[in-house]
Amino acid sequence: MPKPQDILFKNATVWTNEAEGIIENTDVLVTNGIISKIGKLTTIPTNLKIIDATGKHLTSGIIDEHSHIAASSINEGGQNSSAEVSIEDVIDPDDINIFRNLAGGVTTIQILHGSANPIGGRSAIIKLKWGESIENMIYPNADPFIKFALGENVKQSNWGSFSRFPQTRMGVEQVFTDYFQRAKEYGETWTKYNDLTGKKKLRATVPRYDVEMEVLWEILRGDRFVSCHSYVQSEINMLMKVAEKFNFRINTFTHILEGYKVSDKMYNHGVGASTFSDWWAYKFEVNDAIPYNGAIMHNAGVLVAYNSDSAEMSRRLNQEAAKAVKYGGVSEEDAWKFVTLNPAKLLHIDDKVGSIKIGKNADLVLWSDHPMSVYAIAEKTLIEGAIFYSSDEIPEKIKNIYKERNLLIGQMLNASNKGEENVYPKRILKKEFYCETLD
Secondary structure (H helix, E strand, O other): OOOOOEEEEEEEEOOOOOOOOOOEOOOOEEEOOOEEEEEOOOOOOOOEEEEEEEOOOEEEEEEEEEEOOOOOOOOOOOOOOOOOOOOOHHEHHHHHHHHHHHHEEEEEEEOOOOOOOEEEEOOEEEEEOOOHHHHEOOOOOOEEEEEEEEEOOOOOOOOOOOOOOOOOHHHHHHHHHHHHHHHHHHHHHHHHHHHHOOOHHHOOEEEEOOHHHHHHHHHHHHHOEEEEOOOOOOHHHHHHHHHOOOOOOOEEEOOOOHHHHHHHHHHOOEEEEOOOOOOOOOOOHHHOOOOOOHHHHHHOOEEEEEOEEEEEHHHHHHHHHHHHOOOOOOHHHHHHOOOOHHHHHHHOOOOOOOOOOOOOEEOEEEOOOOOOOOOOEEEEEEEEOOEEHHHHHHHHHHHHHHHHHHHHHHHHHHHHHHHOOOOOOOOOOOOOOOOOOOO
């Protein structure tokens, strides 16, 4: 298991994501898993691992606000609300996509419940500590989030099901209204009970505890935050109005491919956007999506991030960020924030990650080239000062894999020559999850 190291990156081009901007030919010192110094060192401490970063770029780790890797289940879609379930209960720490994401410079992800129902399950924010236990992957003391969804998936337009409410967009709105009214009444009942004196509590009936209502009550209290799958402007507007009716704010609209139509309303509501860079026309409710969506929302003052919703795309989020420059003329520094600092802010973890700043976690990536270049390779990916991926170790790893493979084949051939029964391998396909994947 990688251990934190004291490391000095020398002569790097450093993308700070802070007021200092991009600093060329500078040093970054990592000690005890924390960024401890930025700038040229006059004296170099002993017992350091020194990495020559001349001609290379050092950035904070990429953060994917919307992921479905590293989980063994995504959708609990049997009813229109599954707030009682949690992705933390189904994290798969052995998913090879964790390692592959590290190879793409990703250090933190939010694993979201799917979009089978309007009110989905609770999410999990994890650091991609490949080889670690689930407990050590979960981001410590992170604010809790939950997945909501709108549109075709929640009304089951493409699944041929007519057995569950809602079946229309107006039904989706009513689901939210009904559940939040119930949660409000549930919270008022518990508040009234908790305000009783000790003697009065002895004579009172204790309210029924309900996990689902507790989670929704947390939202109403501002203690849990909503990331909502969304596409069509009318529904985006609808959910903001429902939230305002119940005196809370939607934290993030994810996908949000018609966000450019309501960016002014989003800004006034105070909601962020975690969108695709240039996906469109892959289903009916996406027909009006445009690649300028992220730039338009960004220019309107909305906090914008790019996400993957894909085990494959998440490995190339550095290149997705570059599309904000192509489509809309976003500056390179702001575009890079779309996959680093901005998702950290959306997840309320920007006090620890998302930029290169003294005192923050050393979640860092050393790139061979400009980080948004198609030629850039993540040479080293660090989490809290521990090197969880190093590109120069890959050839040796591949060599060892082939060596082990040949050894196993030799053992099987020897067993067969001795007359032992041949057992054909069973092919196990790893299922790749998306928002709409049903288990």
